[in-house]
Amino acid sequence: RPLSDADAVFQSYGRCCRSERFFEDFYTHFMGSSEAIRAKFVDTDMPAQRHLLRAGLLWLIMYARGAPGGKLRDLGKSHSRGGYDIHPSWYGLWLDALMTTIRSHDPEYVPELERQWRAVMQGGIDVISGAY
Numbered sequence: 001r002p003l004s005d006a007d008a009v010f011q012s013y014g015r016c017c018r019s020e021r022f023f024e025d026f027y028t029h030f031m032g033s034s035e036a037i038r039a040k041f042v043d044t045d046m047p048a049q050r051h052l053l054r055a056g057l058l059w060l061i062m063y064a065r066g067a068p069g070g071k072l073r074d075l076g077k078s079h080s081r082g083g084y085d086i087h088p089s090w091y092g093l094w095l096d097a098l099m100t101t102i103r104s105h106d107p108e109y110v111p112e113l114e115r116q117w118r119a120v121m122q123g124g125i126d127v128i129s130g131a132y
């Protein structure tokens with residue numbers, strides 16, 4: 001029986017997470033995509049941020065697998081206009097940077113995973129950016 005999108009993504013994420021370089025490369029791609037995004041992280045402790053993203057990505061995947069969205073609503077609040085002020089239009093760059101990183105880190109990457117990752121991430125992104 002074929003894996004569901006969320007299960008295929010969960011397994012792909014497990015393969016990506018074997019290397020800490022996955023998170024370093026993600027922020028290199030993401031911060032390279034816009035000067036405004038780079039500016040948001042000038043005072044950030046990046047080793048800590050990489051660890052926080054490791055958990056954050058897991059919350060997005062678990063949400064797609066049916067977990068409640070409490071953690072994502074917390075992220076929605078911290079990223080909203082009253083917090084880090086992350087405009088909803090920036091999440092497309094976030095997702096593009098993520099896909100670039102996955103393509104080069106998942107040793108079992110196949111093109112179908114691009115559609116699966118984007119579909120699985122979108123539900124959680126909608127929760128976070130919807131709180132803007």
Ligand code: HEM
Binds near residue numbers: 041079124
């Ligand atoms: C902080 C996840 C999108 C900028 C965080 C934290 C997590 C996280 C887990 C730390 C916890 C917190 O402070 O609430 C995510 C996820 C995203 C996302 C899962 C996508 C779905 C973005 C985007 C930006 C951004 C698009 C745009 C620049 C920041 C900033 C911080 C942060 C500036 C605080 C950094 C600091 O403490 O100095 N994010 N984030 N995030 N995120 Fe995001």
